[in-house]
Every structure is written in C-alpha cells, then in structure tokens.
Amino acid sequence: MKTYPACIRLTTLLLFANIAVSTAQKQGLQRIDSLKTELSKSTEDTARVKLLSHLAYGYSQIDMEVSQQYASQTLALAKRLNWEKGIGYAKEVIGRNHWQNGEFAQALNYHFEALAIWKKLGIQDKIAMVNLFIAQDYADDGNYFEALKYLPVALKGYEKIGNLYNQSVVHNIFAWVYSNLGMHPEWLKHSYAALKIFEDAGDQAGYAVISSNLANNLEEQGNYAEAIKIYLKSIKSLKEADDFINESLSYNDLGRCYSKTGNYSEALKQHQIAYEKGRKIKNHTCMGRSYSGVGDVYVAPNNYNTALKNYLLAAESFRAVSNTPSLAGLYSKIGDCYVKLGDMGAAKHYFDRAFSLIEKMESIGEMNFYYKGIMQLDSATGNWQKAFEHLKRYTATRDSMHNKENTKKMVQIRMQYEFDKKTAQEKAAQERKDAQVKQELQKQKLIRNGFMGGFVVVMLFAGIVFYQRNKIKKGKKRSDELLLNILPAEVAEELKAKGSAAARMIDEVTVLFSDFKDFTQLSETLTPNELVAEINECFSAFDLIMQKHGVEKIKTVGDAYLAAGGLPSPNDTHAINVLNAALEMQTFMEQRKRIREAAGKFFFEARIGVHTGPVVAGIVGIKKFAYDIWGDTVNTAQRMESSGEAGKVNISGSTYELIKKQFQCVYRGMISTKGKGEVGMYFVGSPVEGE
Numbered sequence: 001m002k003t004y005p006a007c008i009r010l011t012t013l014l015l016f017a018n019i020a021v022s023t024a025q026k027q028g029l030q031r032i033d034s035l036k037t038e039l040s041k042s043t044e045d046t047a048r049v050k051l052l053s054h055l056a057y058g059y060s061q062i063d064m065e066v067s068q069q070y071a072s073q074t075l076a077l078a079k080r081l082n083w084e085k086g087i088g089y090a091k092e093v094i095g096r097n098h099w100q101n102g103e104f105a106q107a108l109n110y111h112f113e114a115l116a117i118w119k120k121l122g123i124q125d126k127i128a129m130v131n132l133f134i135a136q137d138y139a140d141d142g143n144y145f146e147a148l149k150y151l152p153v154a155l156k157g158y159e160k161i162g163n164l165y166n167q168s169v170v171h172n173i174f175a176w177v178y179s180n181l182g183m184h185p186e187w188l189k190h191s192y193a194a195l196k197i198f199e200d201a202g203d204q205a206g207y208a209v210i211s212s213n214l215a216n217n218l219e220e221q222g223n224y225a226e227a228i229k230i231y232l233k234s235i236k237s238l239k240e241a242d243d244f245i246n247e248s249l250s251y252n253d254l255g256r257c258y259s260k261t262g263n264y265s266e267a268l269k270q271h272q273i274a275y276e277k278g279r280k281i282k283n284h285t286c287m288g289r290s291y292s293g294v295g296d297v298y299v300a301p302n303n304y305n306t307a308l309k310n311y312l313l314a315a316e317s318f319r320a321v322s323n324t325p326s327l328a329g330l331y332s333k334i335g336d337c338y339v340k341l342g343d344m345g346a347a348k349h350y351f352d353r354a355f356s357l358i359e360k361m362e363s364i365g366e367m368n369f370y371y372k373g374i375m376q377l378d379s380a381t382g383n384w385q386k387a388f389e390h391l392k393r394y395t396a397t398r399d400s401m402h403n404k405e406n407t408k409k410m411v412q413i414r415m416q417y418e419f420d421k422k423t424a425q426e427k428a429a430q431e432r433k434d435a436q437v438k439q440e441l442q443k444q445k446l447i448r449n450g451f452m453g454g455f456v457v458v459m460l461f462a463g464i465v466f467y468q469r470n471k472i473k474k475g476k477k478r479s480d481e482l483l484l485n486i487l488p489a490e491v492a493e494e495l496k497a498k499g500s501a502a503a504r505m506i507d508e509v510t511v512l513f514s515d516f517k518d519f520t521q522l523s524e525t526l527t528p529n530e531l532v533a534e535i536n537e538c539f540s541a542f543d544l545i546m547q548k549h550g551v552e553k554i555k556t557v558g559d560a561y562l563a564a565g566g567l568p569s570p571n572d573t574h575a576i577n578v579l580n581a582a583l584e585m586q587t588f589m590e591q592r593k594r595i596r597e598a599a600g601k602f603f604f605e606a607r608i609g610v611h612t613g614p615v616v617a618g619i620v621g622i623k624k625f626a627y628d629i630w631g632d633t634v635n636t637a638q639r640m641e642s643s644g645e646a647g648k649v650n651i652s653g654s655t656y657e658l659i660k661k662q663f664q665c666v667y668r669g670m671i672s673t674k675g676k677g678e679v680g681m682y683f684v685g686s687p688v689e690g691e
Contacts, residue, residue: 032058049078049086056093068097088117092130099133102322104141111137128157132170142324142357144177151177168197168206175213180325188217205241208234212250219253224261231257248277248286255293259300267297285326288317292330299337308337328357328370336373339380347377442520509566510578510612510655511629511637512551514542514585516604517646519559526602535559538604541588549581554629559604564629567617575612575658579684582608582649590647609640610684611652639673643681653680663687 035055042048052074059067071094078086095110111134118126132154139147155170171194178186191214198206215230231254238247255270271293278286291314298307311334318326331354338347351374358370371393378386516522516538523531539556546553546563550573554562563581566574589606596603613633619626636652644650656665664685670678 044077044080046081046083046086049074049081049083049089052077053086053089053093056090057096064097064100068094071097084117085121085123088114088121088126091117092126092133095137096133099137099140100321102140104137104322107137108134124157124161125163128154128161128163128166131157132166132173135170135173139173139177140322140324142180142328144181147173147177164197164201165203168194168210171197172210172213184217188214204237205243205246208237208241208250209243209246212246212253215253219257219260224257227257228254244277244281245283245286248274248283249289251277252286252289252293256296259293259297262300264297264300268294271297284317284320285323288314288323288326288330290314291317292326292333295333295337299333302340304337304340308334308341311337324357328354331357332370332373336376339373339377344377344381351377504568504618505614505616506567506570507614508570508574508612509564509615509617509629509633510575510610510658511615511633512561512563512565512578512582512608512610513634513637513641514561514582514606514608515641516559516606519604522602522604530602534602534604538589538592538606541592542585545581545584545588549577549584551577551581555626562629562634564615564617567615567629568627575610575655576662578610579649579651579655579659579663580687582610583684583686586647586649605646607641607644607646608649609637609642609644609651610649610655611637611640612655612658636676636679639676639679640681643671643673643679645683649684651682651684653682656680656682659684661688 032055035051035058039048039051039055042051052070056067056070056074059070071090075087075090075094078084078090091110091114095107095114098104098107098110111130115127115130115134118130131150135147135150135154138144138150151170151174155167155174158164158166158170171190174190175187175194178184178190191210195207195210195214198210211230212234215227215234218224218230219227231250235247235250235254238250251270251274255267255274257267258264258270259267271290274293275287275290278284278290291310295307295310295314298304298310311330315327315330315334318330331350335347335350335354338344338350351370354370355374371391374386375391378384539561542561542563543553545551549565550571551563551565552567554564556562563578564574565571565578565581571577585606585608589604593603593605611633613631613636615629615631615633617627617629619628640650640652650668651659651665659665664687665682666685668681668683671681673679
C-alpha cells in the first residue's frame with residue numbers, strides 16, 4: 001500500500017492546498033490583482049481585514065512568504081479592531097501556512113485557537129473546516145489516531161450543512177489514514193464513499209483521483225493490466241483539469257506498476273515525466289515520489305548504488321516539506337540498500353531513523369516494511385535471534401493487514417459499491433420508463449378532464465340558458481343570484497354597472513391549492529359516475545367551507561381546487577381565514593375517509609398548499625365569464641401542494657410570517673421545488689389556544 005500525505009493526494013479538492021500554475025491559478029492571480037486594488041481603497045475596518053485574509057489565502061498557493069505577511073497584517077488589524085471573526089480568519093490561514101511548511105506543531109496551535117473562536121461564534125462550516133485542518137495536521141505528522149478523533153467531527157459537520165464536496169475530501173483523508181494503519185477494509189469503505197460523491201456529481205477530476213487510489217488495491221492483488229488502464233484514464237482526466245500535482249503522482253503510480261510487470265524502460269519514462277511535472281511547479285513531494293520510484297526500478301536488477309543515489313535525493317525532497325510518512329518508508333529502503341552494499345553501520349542508522357518515525361506514526365504498513373528490512377540486516381550480521389523475532393513481527397503485521405477476514409470485508413465493500421451503482425442505474429432507467437408512463441397517463445387525464453370540463457361547461461351553459469329563458473318570470477333577483485354564483489359580489493356589481501370589470505393588482509393575497517393524492521391511479525379503477533359523484537361531494541363541502549371562512553373559490557380543474565383569501569376586496573385576515581378553511585377541509589377529508597373505508601369504498605386524500613403574495617385578479621373571456629387569478633403566487637401555492645403530504649397543510653415562509661402567532665407550525669427546512677429552487681416550508685398544526 002503506497003502512502004501519501006493527506007495534503008497531497010487530493011490537493012485540488014481541498015481549499016487552500018498547493019496547486020499548479022494552471023488555468024485555475026491564472027484566475028487566482030487575476031483575483032489577487034483585484035483584491036489589491038480594493039485594498040488600496042479600503043480603510044482600517046472589518047472589510048479590510050477580509051481583504052487581507054483573502055490575499056493571505058490567495059498567496060498561500062503561490063508565495064508562502066507573501067502569504068504570511070498578509071496573514072500577519074490580518075491578525076494585527078483584527079486585534080486592533082477587536083473583531084473576533086477576523087482574528088479567526090488570521091489564525092486559520094497562519095496555521096495553514098505552517099502546515100504547508102511542514103511545521104505541524106505550530107499549525108496545530110493556530111488551528112486550535114481558530115477552532116475556539118468558530119465554536120464561540122457558532123459558525124458551522126468553519127468549525128467543520130478547522131476540524132478537518134487539525135486532522136490533516138496530525139495525519140501529515142504521522143499521528144493517525146489523533147487525526148481519527150477530528151475527522152468524524154469534520155464529516156458530521158459537513159453532513160449537517162449538506163456540503164457533499166467537502167464530505168468527499170474527509171472520506172479521502174479517512175481512507176489515507178486507514179491505509180497507513182493497515183486497516184484496509186476501512187480504507188476501501190471511505191474510498192468508495194468519496195468515489196460515489198464524485199461520480200454522482202460528475203466531477204471527473206475527483207473521480208480520477210479516487211479511482212487512482214483504488215487502483216492501488218488492484219495493483220497489490222497483481223492485477224497490473226487493469227490498474228494500468230485506470231492510471232492512464234485518471235491521468236487523462238487530471239490533464240483536462242490542469243491538476244499537475246495529482247497528475248504527477250499518477251504518473252508515478254503508473255511507473256511503479258510498469259516496474260512490477262518488468263517493463264523497466266517504460267517505468268523510468270513515467271517517473272521522468274512525473275519528475276518534470278513536479279519540478280516545474282516546485283513540488284518537493286512530487287519530485288520525491290519520482291526519485292523514490294526511480295530507485296525502486298534500479299533495485300529490481302540489483303543496481304543498488306544507483307537506487308541508493310535516487311533514494312537519498314528523494315529523502316532530501318521529503319525533508320524539505322517535513323513529509324514524515326514518506327520519509328519513514330524511504331529510510332527503510334535506504335537501510336535495505338546499505339545492507340545489500342555491505343555497509344551495516346549505515347544500514348542500522350537508517351533503520352533506526354525509520355523506526356523512530358514509524359513508532360510515532362503507529363503505521364502498520366510502514367512497520368511491516370521496516371520489520372522485513374531489519375530482519376535482513378539481522379541475518380546479514382548473524383544476529384539470528386533478532387532476525388527470528390523480527391520475522392515473527394513481520395509475519396504478524398502482514399497477516400493483520402491481509403488476513404481472510406479483511407480480504408472478505410474488502411470484497412464485500414467492493415461488491416456492495418458495484419451493486420449500489422447497478423441499482424442506481426436500474427432505478428434511473430425505471431424512472432425514465434415511469435416518466436413515459438406518467439406522461440401517457442397525463443394525456444389520458446387531460447382527455448378525461450376535458451370531457452369532465454366539457455360536461456360542466458355544457459351543464460353551466462344549459463343552466464344559463466334556462467335562467468335566461470325564465471329571466472322575465474323569475475325577475476332581477478334570480479339573475480343576481482346566478483351572477484353571484486359565478487363572480488364575487490363586488491365584481492358582479494361592477495359588471496352590472498359598467499358592462500365590464502377591470503383586472504386588478506392585489507398586493508397581498510393568500511392562495512390555497514388542493515389536489516387529491518393518487519387521483520390518476522384511482523380514476524383508472526372507477527366508473528365515471530363514481531368518480532364524478534365523489535368529486536362533487538368533496539368539492540361541494542369545500543365550497544361551503546370557503547363560504548364559512550370568507551374565502552373566495554376561484555375554480556376547479558379536474559381534481560384540483562383553487563381558492564384565495566383577501567380578494568376581490570383586500571383584508572388583513574386573509575391568511576388566517578385561508579388556514580382555518582384548509583384545516584377544516586382536511587378534517588372533512590379525514591372524516592369522510594373513515595366513513596368510506598369502513599364501508600369498503602374508495603376514498604380520496606388531499607394535499608393542500610398555501611402561499612401568500614401578489615396576484616392579478618379579473619374576469620376572463622367575453623362570454624361565459626370566469627373570475628380568475630394569475631401570477632407567481634398561484635404557481636408557488638401549487639408547489640406547496642405538490643411538496644406537501646396527504647392529510648396536511650403545507651405553507652410557505654411568507655404565509656408563516658402572517659400566521660405564526662395564531663397557529664402551531666413545524667418547520668420542514670429548505671425544500672427543493674421545480675422551477676423555484678429551495679423554498680422554506682412549514683406544516684400547519686392546530687390554532688394556538690386563546691387566539
């Protein structure tokens with residue numbers, strides 16, 4: 001199992017990590033120029049603190065010294081202003097700069113101070129991020145068990161705020177830590193968790209990084225051909241993303257895999273490409289991995305002098321960034337080379353250095369590699385007792401990583417991922433089929449509704465003709481009753497007086513929209529008479545409820561019922577009136593459900609949505625007048641209905657603000673709606689006592 005520092009293997013996915021001079025960095029430089037311009041115009045206030053902190057973060061990717069200067073200015077100004085949030089920004093970026101320099105103790109000090117501030121201020125995304133930074137500080141220093149204390153906190157924080165992208169970052173670091181601890185099932189579980197997030201998001205670069213990590217497992221199993229395919233595919237995606245660091249690391253992966261197949265010339269070629277990319281961006285870890293890979297190539301044909309030369313260059317690169325985990329494994333390789341070259345003193349020196357680092361990290365994988373090497377040193381020096389002891393420890397650590405139970409768990413995890421992926425694909429295919437079926441049913445519903453609407457229109461027309469035919473006999477009173485049955489009284493009076501009624505903009509109206517659950521499916525099983533009769537019973541009851549609470553019925557369309565409060569004459573009680581009506585509608589529906597269910601008959605359940613906002617109201621048509629309302633408020637009320645649940649009244653935030661003192665409500669959170677994005681919603685309970 002290869003080991004990379006947590007800060008490297010997913011660099012482009014972590015905020016403020018080292019990145020290459022790429023398109024993203026060019027954009028970053030443009031952003032820095034813009035920030036500098038703003039800074040030159042700013043005064044000593046909190047806005048200037050923010051500008052300084054942004055510049056510190058921006059330069060942390062380009063020039064560490066300049067970044068630290070801006071970070072110090074951020075901290076000094078924030079302290080003068082006594083602005084805690086600004087102090088938090090400064091300590092966070094200063095800690096991050098120490099982390100990038102490999103100064104993990106200093107990084108931890110600043111990050112813990114920043115964490116205390118974010119906790120005090122209750123800023124959840126910052127709390128999650130700094131917990132992640134602290135975990136990285138510990139992990140990159142080889143203190144894996146301490147890292148495991150903070151990673152779950154970071155993951156939980158990002159889950160709480162719904163940040164999937166950073167969840168994937170945490171999963172990847174989890175995987176890296178567990179790989180170093182030799183806990184391969186846990187490594188695989190978190191790797192697949194990260195992979196799924198990137199796959200669902202269509203993030204090719206992230207998917208490529210995790211895929212490359214997972215290819216290590218295939219490589220360990222000896223499936224080099226498949227691993228090489230994945231590495232090549234990952235490199236292609238990383239090139240497209242201008243991710244030079246991970247591209248370099250993947251070239252090293254590819255070189256190592258070619259070396260295992262015996263194709264040493266191709267292996268050297270890939271390591272050379274990796275080195276050039278690392279050198280170009282002055283990334284010591286990338287260069288160190290390349291030197292180490294070249295050393296591995298020369299070990300195979302027993303060219304230990306050349307191998308040692310490259311290993312020592314790798315060590316120099318890793319020490320430049322305090323890359324403890326990579327140094328631990330490398331020192332064991334150097335010790336092994338000295339054993340082969342007959343310099344037992346130098347070998348002992350490097351094995352001791354390896355052990356001091358590995359013991360601190362408690363890395364089972366590196367410990368296993370160390371025991372194998374020191375066992376050879378003991379054998380070469382004739383210390384057979386120590387050799388036997390180290391052989392037993394080597395066997396124990398190897399078996400702990402690769403025992404049957406672990407292998408079984410890893411196979412199960414991989415199979416579960418493939419199963420979930422296949423299930424998701426099948427679900428998507430089924431949803432497409434369901435959509436087609438739904439579209440067909442909708443067509444049938446429209447035809448049926450058209451028939452019903454035509455039937456209603458015919459009946460209405462017949463009624464009008466009947467009333468007109470008997471107008472003289474029944475007189476003006478009957479005529480007025482008919483008009484009031486179609487139009488609101490105020491609009492009817494205007495129509496009688498002027499012969500027309502102007503459309504009006506009403507600033508605040510509460511709109512009610514209801515629909516029957518599973519209406520289409522039920523209608524397929526009923527006769528037209530049964531269907532119309534039950535709709536008529538329900539809508540007749542709704543009409544009486546609207547009348548009781550002073551709410552204006554607007555119209556029905558199929559199984560949908562539209563009504564509104566606060567029109568045609570605006571009033572201050574429209575929201576309360578509508579909610580009282582909505583709750584009574586649901587009470588009626590529940591009572592009718594119990595009666596019909598007891599009788600073995602079908603029943604409807606209603607979803608009701610309510611929203612408050614402006615509408616345009618008026619008469620449509622020049623014959624067979626109809627009073628109607630238009631505007632986004634009507635559409636939003638319909639979204640409230642479709643996002644609700646049967647038997648409940650679902651309202652928007654605008655309605656809630658008007659009735660929150662009169663009704664008990666349950667906040668549902670921000671819910672995604674078609675065409676509206678995320679909307680805050682509430683379920684309405686009973687009226688507040690005393691109101």
